[in-house]
Amino acid sequence: MRAALRTGEVAALAGVNIQTLRYYERRGLLTEPIRSTGGHRLYPPDTVALLTVIKAAQRLGFTLDEVADLLDTGRRHPTPDLRRRAIDKIAEIDARIADLTAIRHTLTEVVEAHCDSLTNCTCPDCPLPFATLAVPADPA
Amino acid sequence: MRAALRTGEVAALAGVNIQTLRYYERRGLLTEPIRSTGGHRLYPPDTVALLTVIKAAQRLGFTLDEVADLLDTGRRHPTPDLRRRAIDKIAEIDARIADLTAIRHTLTEVVEAHCDSLTNCTCPDCPLPFATLAVPADPA
DNA sequence: GGTAAGCCTGTACCTGGGTACCGGATGCAA
DNA sequence: TTGCATCCGGTACCCAGGTACAGGCTTACC
Structure with missing residues (x-):
């Protein structure tokens, strides 16, 4: 040493x-x-x-x-542990990306519709009342 | 009331x-x-x-x-505030997705190479020493 | 050997979004 | 009017991953 x-x-x-x-x-x-x-x-x-x-x-x-x-x-000792955990982690990431993609989609609707208020939006066809995205499944 | x-x-x-x-x-x-x-x-x-x-x-x-x-x-009063923030949030989400995608990519390499240890991997062409992903830019 | 920089342990605090517990006061129905 | 469910304010705690601080000791260099 x-x-x-x-x-x-x-x-x-x-x-x-x-x-x-x-x-x-x-x-x-x-x-x-x-x-x-x-x-x-x-x-x-x-x-x-x-x-x-x-x-x-x-x-x-x-x-x-x-x-x-x-x-x-x-x-x-060498184990398949790391590989197994990496596979699980990929699944978690895919779920997270899917969730973010859904959120992104709703946000673009808000942008395109020119929403101007969370509670009293004056824009026509406001998507906000429909922005009740499902809560993602907890991977834990 | x-x-x-x-x-x-x-x-x-x-x-x-x-x-x-x-x-x-x-x-x-x-x-x-x-x-x-x-x-x-x-x-x-x-x-x-x-x-x-x-x-x-x-x-x-x-x-x-x-x-x-x-x-x-x-x-x-109605403001363009919500729309502006939504645009910012979309940019944050895109950055987050890009980051997750890079991580996912490295994880698939780990899986494909059949890595068996973080520190003493015995697999050939182990990707782990190269798994030094850049830290993502802090959006704050 | 002096002195400044570095390190020690133990404890408390930070972020963000809540949740739990306590002792006491209220609300409501029979 | 009694009894039980509900609510009150205040405070402490939870998660993860650290960070900060206080008061005292050690190490390194001149």
């Missing part, structure tokens, strides 16, 4: 807040690093890459709990 | 929680209703319709602050 990094160095290199490192440690995303004699954390250099992976996984739509899970199982 | 409604009646008819009514009052979405001699709220019957409008606007992607604003300006 050469060139262990201090909290501030890891944070700067990974572009995250120092508090975030401790938060991730509490959440189980980062394993507890060794400490200096005085109690300061000393991180292995690949922690920076790990943080990049975490951020990428977050960007892919995984929650921190899911990322912690994936890191945990993936560290021990 | 005939048949004023009590809190619980409005809540049941509109399908919202009683606490939500008081919350909306605090947030300025509902004007303070008259009170009974004992201090209980007595709502005009069209409050139920107003709540439906609020819920619809929320579904269209407007925050409660924006809805409060829209209700406020739209109540006083």
Whole structure:
């Protein structure tokens, strides 16, 4: 273990807040690093890459709990877990896009009709009273 | 004003929680209703319709602050405000959909490559090291 | 060895949109 | 008039993903 990094160095290199490192440690995303004699954390250099992976996984739509899970199982042995979760996540995204598309459609109607009030619209054929979009199914 | 409604009646008819009514009052979405001699709220019957409008606007992607604003300006006089905000909201939605589409694309790569670990993927040509999606521009 | 920058723990706070609980007061019907 | 359902205000809590602050210790450099 050469060139262990201090909290501030890891944070700067990974572009995250120092508090975030401790938060991730509490959440189980980062394993507890060794400490200096005085109690300061000393991180292995690949922690920076790990943080990049975490951020990428977050960007892919995984929650921190899911990322912690994936890191945990993936560290021990290869599993089809990641692939399965990615498939689920794609389904979630498709549902979300469909929902946004429906909302977008209603908004364009509002724009095209020149609506001027939520409650007292004076435009002819106002779409607003019909803007009762169905609540999307909760994927949870 | 005939048949004023009590809190619980409005809540049941509109399908919202009683606490939500008081919350909306605090947030300025509902004007303070008259009170009974004992201090209980007595709502005009069209409050139920107003709540439906609020819920619809929320579904269209407007925050409660924006809805409060829209209700406020739209109540006083017709304005192009709603239309303008709807146009902005469509742009936000388009950005969000584009972002989700990029994420979806990376996820399909993960699925197709049969990735089995976030950090130690054994699949050939693993896309994960390249899964550093750009952070989307903050529309705020 | 001095001193400033950095790090420690613990706790509180932030956003947005609500929800829950408490002790006490009211409303309404029999 | 009694009894139960409902409502009152105030405060605290929920979710996720962090961020901030206070008061005290450590490390690094001159």
